[in-house]
Each structure stands twice: as C-alpha cells, then as structure tokens.
Amino acid sequence: MLQFAVLAPFLTALFVPFFFRYIRTVHTGWFVLPIPFVLFIYFLSQMGSVSKGINISSVVEWVPSLEMNFSFYLDGLSLLFSLLISGIGALVTLYSIFYLNKNEKLNNFYVFLFIFMGAMLGVVLSDNVYGLYLFWELTSISSFLLIGYWYDREASRYGALKSMVITVLGGLSMLGGFILLSYVTGTTSIREMIAASDQVIDSPYFTGILLLILLGAFTKSAQFPFHIWLPDAMEAPTPVSAFLHSATMVKAGIYLTARLFPIFGGTDLFFILVTGFGLLTLCWGSYMAVRQTDLKAILAFSTISQLGMIMSMLGFGTKAAIFAAIFHIFNHATFKGSLFMVAGIIDHETGTRDIRKLGGLMTLMPISATLAFFGTFSMAGVPLPFFNGFLSKEMFFETSLHITSTSDLVTAIAPIIPVLAVLGSIFTFVYSMYFFFYTFTGNKKDELPVKPHEAPIGMLLSPIVLVVFVIVVGLLPNLINEPILTPAAIAVFGSAPGKHIAFWHGFAPQLYMSLTVVALGTVLFLTLKYWRKIYNWLPGPLSANKVYDFVNEGQYKLAERTTNSYMTGSLRHYVLYILVFLVGATGITLFVTEGFVIETDDLAPISWPEIAVGMVMAIAAFATIVMKNRIAAILVLGIVGYGLSLLFVFFRAPDLALTQLIVETVTVALFLLCFYHLPKLDTKKQPVGSRIVNMAISISVGVLVTMVAIASHSSKKFETIAHYFIKESHHLGGGDNVVNVILVDMRGLDTLFEITVLGIAALGIYAMIRLRKEEETD
Amino acid sequence: MEILMSILAGLLFTAGIYLLLQRQLLKIIFGTALLSHGAHLLILTMGKLNRGDPPILTEGIDQYTDPLPQALILTSIVISFGVTSFLLVLAYRAYKTNKTDNLEQLRGSDND
Numbered sequence: 001m002l003q004f005a006v007l008a009p010f011l012t013a014l015f016v017p018f019f020f021r022y023i024r025t026v027h028t029g030w031f032v033l034p035i036p037f038v039l040f041i042y043f044l045s046q047m048g049s050v051s052k053g054i055n056i057s058s059v060v061e062w063v064p065s066l067e068m069n070f071s072f073y074l075d076g077l078s079l080l081f082s083l084l085i086s087g088i089g090a091l092v093t094l095y096s097i098f099y100l101n102k103n104e105k106l107n108n109f110y111v112f113l114f115i116f117m118g119a120m121l122g123v124v125l126s127d128n129v130y131g132l133y134l135f136w137e138l139t140s141i142s143s144f145l146l147i148g149y150w151y152d153r154e155a156s157r158y159g160a161l162k163s164m165v166i167t168v169l170g171g172l173s174m175l176g177g178f179i180l181l182s183y184v185t186g187t188t189s190i191r192e193m194i195a196a197s198d199q200v201i202d203s204p205y206f207t208g209i210l211l212l213i214l215l216g217a218f219t220k221s222a223q224f225p226f227h228i229w230l231p232d233a234m235e236a237p238t239p240v241s242a243f244l245h246s247a248t249m250v251k252a253g254i255y256l257t258a259r260l261f262p263i264f265g266g267t268d269l270f271f272i273l274v275t276g277f278g279l280l281t282l283c284w285g286s287y288m289a290v291r292q293t294d295l296k297a298i299l300a301f302s303t304i305s306q307l308g309m310i311m312s313m314l315g316f317g318t319k320a321a322i323f324a325a326i327f328h329i330f331n332h333a334t335f336k337g338s339l340f341m342v343a344g345i346i347d348h349e350t351g352t353r354d355i356r357k358l359g360g361l362m363t364l365m366p367i368s369a370t371l372a373f374f375g376t377f378s379m380a381g382v383p384l385p386f387f388n389g390f391l392s393k394e395m396f397f398e399t400s401l402h403i404t405s406t407s408d409l410v411t412a413i414a415p416i417i418p419v420l421a422v423l424g425s426i427f428t429f430v431y432s433m434y435f436f437f438y439t440f441t442g443n444k445k446d447e448l449p450v451k452p453h454e455a456p457i458g459m460l461l462s463p464i465v466l467v468v469f470v471i472v473v474g475l476l477p478n479l480i481n482e483p484i485l486t487p488a489a490i491a492v493f494g495s496a497p498g499k500h501i502a503f504w505h506g507f508a509p510q511l512y513m514s515l516t517v518v519a520l521g522t523v524l525f526l527t528l529k530y531w532r533k534i535y536n537w538l539p540g541p542l543s544a545n546k547v548y549d550f551v552n553e554g555q556y557k558l559a560e561r562t563t564n565s566y567m568t569g570s571l572r573h574y575v576l577y578i579l580v581f582l583v584g585a586t587g588i589t590l591f592v593t594e595g596f597v598i599e600t601d602d603l604a605p606i607s608w609p610e611i612a613v614g615m616v617m618a619i620a621a622f623a624t625i626v627m628k629n630r631i632a633a634i635l636v637l638g639i640v641g642y643g644l645s646l647l648f649v650f651f652r653a654p655d656l657a658l659t660q661l662i663v664e665t666v667t668v669a670l671f672l673l674c675f676y677h678l679p680k681l682d683t684k685k686q687p688v689g690s691r692i693v694n695m696a697i698s699i700s701v702g703v704l705v706t707m708v709a710i711a712s713h714s715s716k717k718f719e720t721i722a723h724y725f726i727k728e729s730h731h732l733g734g735g736d737n738v739v740n741v742i743l744v745d746m747r748g749l750d751t752l753f754e755i756t757v758l759g760i761a762a763l764g765i766y767a768m769i770r771l772r773k774e775e776e777t778d
Numbered sequence: 779m780e781i782l783m784s785i786l787a788g789l790l791f792t793a794g795i796y797l798l799l800q801r802q803l804l805k806i807i808f809g810t811a812l813l814s815h816g817a818h819l820l821i822l823t824m825g826k827l828n829r830g831d832p833p834i835l836t837e838g839i840d841q842y843t844d845p846l847p848q849a850l851i852l853t854s855i856v857i858s859f860g861v862t863s864f865l866l867v868l869a870y871r872a873y874k875t876n877k878t879d880n881l882e883q884l885r886g887s888d889n890d
Binding site: 648 | 779780781782783784785786787788789790791792793794795796797798799800801803804808811812815816818819820822823824825826827828829830831832833834835836842843844845846848849851852853855856857859860861862863864866867868869870871873874878879881882885
C-alpha cells in the first residue's frame with residue numbers, strides 16, 4: 001500500500017498538463033486537490049495501528065542485485081512526517097488555488113509541487129538508503145524548479161541556483177556517507193543498520209560517516225553556515241515557501257538526523273556537532289531575523305533559527321529532548337505554515353511585503369491579524385495555554401538543563417547550553433513581536449500599491465485550519481501525544497518517553513527562563529530602534545552570503561585563469577606539452593626500471609658506405625632547419641629521402657628502396673608545386689628563449705628515441721616469425737617475393753586500408769581544391 | 779651498425795621535432811616528413827640489419843633478411859605520403875584563405 005501512497009503524487013503530476021490544457025475554465029488546482037487529502041486520510045487511518053506498535057512495510061524491487069530497492073516502512077516518525085506532508089500539502093494546494101490566478105503557468109506549478117510531494121513522502125518512508133537518496137535529490141530538484149518558478153526574474157534564478165548548489169553539495173556528501181555506512185554494516189536497510197549500530201561506532205570510518213551524513217542534513221535543513229540558501233529561496237511563490245521552506249523540505253535534514261539517531265546518538269562527536277551547530281543556528285537565525293525588512297525574509301530566518309532549535313534538541317539526546325524535538329517539529333509546521341500564508345495574503349492584498357511600508361492593517365484585515373497573532377505569539381513562546389509553541393519551548397528549556405553527561409567534555413559544555421537557548425529565544429521573541437506589531441499596528445500608510453482589504457475566504461481557510469491546530473494543541477496537547485508524538489519518539493529513541501504534556505509545571509526553572517525571555521524580549525523590542533545599528537558591525541561587512549558569492553565567482557575566475565594559462569591557442573605550446581610529457585614519462589620509466597642496456601654481441605658489422613650515407617642524411621636533415629631559401633630547403637629534404645632509399649638498398653630491401661625513391665620524387669614534386677603558392681620562408685627568428693626550449697626538447701626527444709631503440713634492440717626476447725613467412729611464402733602464397741606475399745596474402749588487410757587511406761587523401765585534396773566559397777575562387 | 783642507425787634515427791627525430799616547433803606551416807610539414815623517415819629507419823633497424831640476402835626466394839640461399847619490417851615500412855611509406863600530400867594542400871588552402879601561413883596568426887578567436 002505504501003508504494004502507492006508515494007506513487008500517487010507522481011502520477012498526479014503526470015496528468016496535470018492534460019487538465020491544464022483541456023479544461024481552462026476551472027483552476028487546475030481543484031483537480032489535484034483531492035490527492036493530498038486522500039493521502040492524509042490514508043495516513044490518519046494508519047495512526048491506530050502504528051500507535052499500537054504495528055509498523056507497515058512494503059518492498060518494490062528495483063535493482064535487487066545491488067540491494068537497491070524501494071523499500072518503504074511506516075513507523076511513528078515516518079507517520080508524523082507523512083501526516084505533515086500530506087496535510088499541509090492539501091492546505092497549501094487549497095491556498096494556492098486562490099493565491100495564483102489562472103493566467104499563471106499552473107501546469108508547471110502543480111507538476112513541480114506534486115513531484116516534490118511524492119519525493120518528500122519517499123524520503124520519509126524509505127527504509128533503503130539508496131531509495132532515500134534518490135527521493136532526497138528529487139526534493140532538491142523540485143525545490144529548484146519551484147524557487148525558479150518565475151524564471152524571468154533574476155532573483156528567482158539566483159535563489160534557485162544557490163539552493164540547488166548547496167543542497168546538492170550536501171546530498172552528494174550524504175550519498176558518500178550512505179555508501180560507507182552500507183559498506184561497514186553490509187546492508188542497505190536503515191533498520192538493519194540501526195541494529196548494527198555498535199559496528200558503525202567501532203569502525204574506523206565512523207567519523208567520516210557521521211560528518212558526511214550530517215553535512216547532508218545540515219545543508220538541507222539550513223543550519224549555519226549553510227543557511228544562506230533559505231532566505232534567497234523566498235523568491236518562490238508563497239505557497240511554496242509555506243510548504244517547502246517551512247514545513248516539509250527543510251525538515252528533511254531533521255528527519256534524517258532523527259532517523260539515524262539510534263546509530264549515532266550518544267557519541268560525543270554527534271552531541272558536539274548537532275548541539276553546537278543547532279544552537280549556533282538558533283542564535284544566529286533569530287538575531288538576523290530582526291534585521292530583515294521583508295516579511296518573508298523574517299520568516300525565513302525564523303525558520304532557520306527554529307530548525308536550529310530542533311536540531312540542538314536532537315543533539316541533547318535525552319529521552320525528553322527527543323520528545324520535545326518531535327513536538328516542536330509538529331508545532332513549528334503549524335504556526336510557520338500559517339504565518340507564511342498570512343505573509344502571502346498581506347503581499348497579495350497590499351502589493352508589498354516590505355515591513356517599512358506596512359502598518360495599521362489590524363482594522364483592515366482583522367482575520368489575517370488574528371491569525372498572525374496566534375502564529376507569532378506561539379512562535380515567540382508567550383506563556384499562555386493556547387499557544388503550542390510555548391509548550392515545546394518550555395520543554396526545550398527544561399531539556400537544555402538536564403543534559404546527561406557521558407564524558408568530561410559534555411559536562412564542561414553543559415552549563416553554556418541553557419544560556420544560549422535563552423539568548424536565542426529572546427531574539428525569537430523580538431522578531432515575532434516585530435513581525436506582528438510593525439505589520440498590524442501603528443499608523444496606516446497610504447502609499448501602498450494596492451488598497452488593502454481582507455482576503456477572500458478561500459485564501460484564509462488554510463491558515464485558519466493551521467491556527468486551529470495551534471490553539472487546539474496548545475489547549476489539549478495530549479490529544480496528539482498518544483497517537484502521534486509518542487510513537488514517533490519511540491521510533492527515534494526506542495522506548496516510550498512516558499511524557500504527559502502539561503501547561504503548568506509549577507515554579508520550575510524553565511518557567512523562570514520563559515519569563516526572562518518575555519521580560520528581556522519586551523525591553524529589547526521596545527528599544528528596537530535604538531540598538532538596531534548594531535547590525536552595521538555585526539555581521540556588518542561579513543556574511544556567509546559574501547563567502548558564497550566569493551567562492552562561486554572565484555571558482556569561475558580560477559577555472560578561467562587556469563584554462564587560459566595553458567590553452568593558449570598556440571599549436572607550438574600544445575606540441576610542447578605532448579613532447580614534455582612523452583620525454584618525462586618515457587625517461588622516468590627508463591630510469592626507474594633501469595631499462596637502458598647496450599648489448600654488443602649481436603650487431604651487424606659496420607660498413608663505411610652506409611655510414612657515409614647516414615652522415616649525409618643527418619647533415620641534410622639539419623640543413624633543412626637553417627635553409628633560408630624555399631627551393632634549397634625542399635631539395636635538401638629530398639636528399640634525406642633519397643639517402644634513406646640508398647640505405648634501403650644497402651640493407652637488402654629492394655621493394656622499399658623502389659617505393660621510397662618514387663614516393664620521394666613525387667613528394668619533392670608536390671613540394672615544388674606548392675611552394676610557388678606559399679610565402680617565402682620565415683627568416684625572422686623566434687625569441688632566444690623559445691629557441692632554447694625548442695632545442696632542448698628536440699634534442700631530448702632524439703636522445704630518448706636513440707636510447708629506447710638501442711635498449712630494445714639489446715633485449716630481444718623472442719625469435720622472429722620471419723622464418724614462417726620465408727618458409728611458407730612459396731608454398732602458401734605462390735610467390736617468391738616474400739615482402740609482396742606478406743603485403744597481399746599474409747597481411748592483405750593492411751594493404752586494403754592503406755589503399756583506402758590513399759583514396760581518402762586523394763578525395764580530400766580534390767575537395768579542398770574544388771569546393772570552396774564562391775568569392776574565394778581564384 | 780644497429781647502434782649507429784639508432785643514432786641516425788635519433789638525429790632525424792631531433793631535426794624533425796625542432797621543425798615541428800616552428801611557426802611556419804611549410805616547416806612543420808618538413809618536420810613531419812623527417813619524422814616519418816626517422817620512424818621508417820627505426821622499424822628497419824629493429825628488425826636487425828644485414829642478416830642475409832634480400833627476401834626474394836632464390837635457389838641455394840637460406841639466409842634472408844627479415845621481410846616483416848619491410849612490409850610494415852612499405853605500408854607506412856604509402857600512408858605517410860598520403861598524409862604529407864594532404865597536409866601540403868591543406869597548407870596551400872590555409873594560406874589562400876587566411877593570407878598567412880604563420881601559426882601564431884592562425885589562432886582561433888574566442889568566438890569560434
């Protein structure tokens with residue numbers, strides 16, 4: 001059954017263009033809307049059995065020989081995420097019907113959105129690491145397509161590319177981690193890997209596996225310093241931001257960390273990395289959110305910081321912390337989804353998202369204001385019983401105080417953690433208030449592009465549903481505790497947290513921490529305009545974005561400079577590279593293997609006529625270099641060729657001598673024919689430097705050729721097969737001229753293709769002379 | 779004798795490579811011609827020199843030079859002749875079209 005749940009969105013995506021093409025009167029969104037609803041109901045129906053501990057699994061074979069299969073598994077954690085994906089997916093689809101009008105490229109939008117939805121379900125349901133990776137990259141790609149939805153905008157393309165580069169970087173490193181992990185454990189199933197946890201921790205690859213996989217999780221979940229893609233992803237249509245960049249995709253990294261927690265949890269490295277980066281992200285994200293002026297940018301940094309908070313709770317690794325993390329995953333999805341939708345409504349109804357231009361919308365947009373009130377105050381963790389954000393934040397404070405120390409290192413770090421948690425939460429409070437009060441209260445501004453008014457009910461429906469969840473979970477948290485949260489916590493930690501969520505814990509330390517946050521946060525918010533200049537020197541000119549841009553542009557420049565430095569366009573340089581490599585490689589091999597030997601016992605006797613011819617040839621060869629006159633050079637070159645045919649005569653090769661004589665004659669004739677049309681020889685000398693290089697290279701090539709020749713002549717290992725040719729030439733070939741018999745009988749194919757070569761050369765020459773542009777004919 | 783011929787082949791290579799590194803197309807073709815001469819001589823030398831009569835079967839002689847390298851060289855001569863003539867005409871056409879046979883001026887532009 002599970003495979004159909006994952007398949008359904010992909011199939012839907014397949015049919016979207018047909019609806020869009022043939023039924024233009026109805027908004028395409030209506031046709032696809034039922035799918036996520038049906039999925040949501042399906043997952044709800046599984047809730048009963050999952051909470052009883054009965055998990056469903058199904059396998060579709062893909063590449064069984066490599067143990068790569070689509071193996072799906074539904075336990076508490078997967079169920080929580082599946083419900084979020086299908087539920088918020090349904091709400092976002094509904095919202096998008098009112099947000100995007102029919103003139104948009106709706107077919108693209110819904111195809112991308114449903115590919116994403118299917119991929120995301122695949123990520124959370126996969127039990128096979130390779131299946132998980134496949135779906136993971138599909139979410140990256142569909143997210144890239146959705147961010148670049150308005151591809152005619154420069155900023156959209158920039159944001160899409162940036163998110164793609166960063167998340168795919170992480171995805172690839174995660175793949176590396178998975179491969180190592182399946183190598184160490186000998187399985188590709190996550191469940192079996194968890195069972196082999198000790199093996200992983202003891203293996204020498206443990207650090208590598210953990211770092212690679214966490215890099216994947218951190219990039220996807222926008223942890224510091226990889227958070228930079230998320231604010232730029234806000235160029236996507238708002239339904240996309242609400243769905244992908246707050247509720248689902250950015251939690252894929254959280255999901256991965258939680259899913260693999262049973263393998264790595266409890267090790268020092270895991271604690272330090274996950275907690276450290278989580279808290280850093282929490283503080284930095286909330287600090288930076290106050291600086292933003294775009295509503296969606298505030299929400300983006302807020303998402304970053306909340307993800308950091310969840311991540312750090314996973315790092316704490318205690319039973320209560322895991323439970324709190326899961327609770328906050330749920331809460332964050334509800335209030336952040338609704339806030340994004342509200343931001344979209346404001347954008348839609350006023351024409352701007354710039355908080356400096358907004359204000360006093362309370363009376364004009366009362367419903368949106370109410371929704372935003374619940375969303376922002378829940379996000380800030382204001383201690384009132386109908387905000388679910390407060391409950392999970394309180395649990396965050398509580399767990400930050402109770403970190404079970406497994407080593408001295410953890411004990412040493414533990415006291416700092418609550419301080420950082422409170423610090424991050426103070427800024428969370430400040431930006432939440434900033435978001436709400438600067439938008440909805442204060443003076444009405446008149447210069448808005450659109451006259452503000454309340455949104456249509458269809459658009460408000462989705463955020464209303466989410467806010468109802470905020471309130472209901474805030475009031476009655478135990479409603480979702482038993483069926484959803486506890487099974488999820490069991491899936492991560494292995495045993496039930498036995499937690500009863502209560503609003504009132506008595507006068508516990510976490511209450512004082514919450515009150516501190518509210519008190520200091522209020523003070524900071526009221527004095528906002530006095531301390532805001534702080535952003536000019538922190539981060540000031542430093543930012544991760546600048547680093548990204550620098551690296552991004554730097555690598556282009558570096559690649560260009562490197563390529564330009566050796567791809568000069570000069571043939572001489574390329575020939576030089578080849579020759580230097582030839583000399584280097586052969587020379588070193590000859591030296592290392594001590595291959596150079598001279599054997600003198602099997603040499604032909606020296607005869608003077610041959611030496612004389614050889615000397616003439618050598619002199620003629622060098623004369624071609626220094627000749628200033630074209631005809632002289634050609635004739636001197638001829639001397640070398642005729643000398644060679646003389647040598648052939650001396651060395652008992654009559655056919656060769658004959659051919660060489662004829663070919664040399666024809667070649668010289670050809671040279672003489674061509675030279676008339678070619679310019680005079682270049683008498684201008686190359687610069688001294690080049691000439692020295694040329695000389696050095698050509699001499700070393702010559703020396704090398706001689707050495708290789710002598711060495712190979714001196715170490716003949718086998719008898720020649722010439723005896724066979726000589727013996728069988730007459731008998732088999734019916735000829736006495738052995739060379740000719742070899743050419744046409746024994747090795748006739750060589751001859752066939754040598755004829756072909758000549759034919760092609762002739763055709764080529766003919767074509768070069770005859771076929772040319774009209775104006776060139778002379 | 780083989781050692782001396784190896785040295786001669788090396789000298790032909792030296793001259794050929796030096797010409798190959800020049801700027802003028804005609805000189806480069808000279809270079810390739812010298813290189814193929816060197817290579818042919820090398821093949822012949824590697825088959826051992828002067829070990830008998832020419833490989834044409836004759837009554838009463840049982841010691842012949844190795845016929846296989848000769849067959850190989852024969853093929854090679856023809857091929858290098860084809861290539862050389864093609865190169866020559868190419869140089870001629872390149873000069874006609876571009877009005878130069880200097881390779882430094884025959885570099886492609888960035889837009890090609």
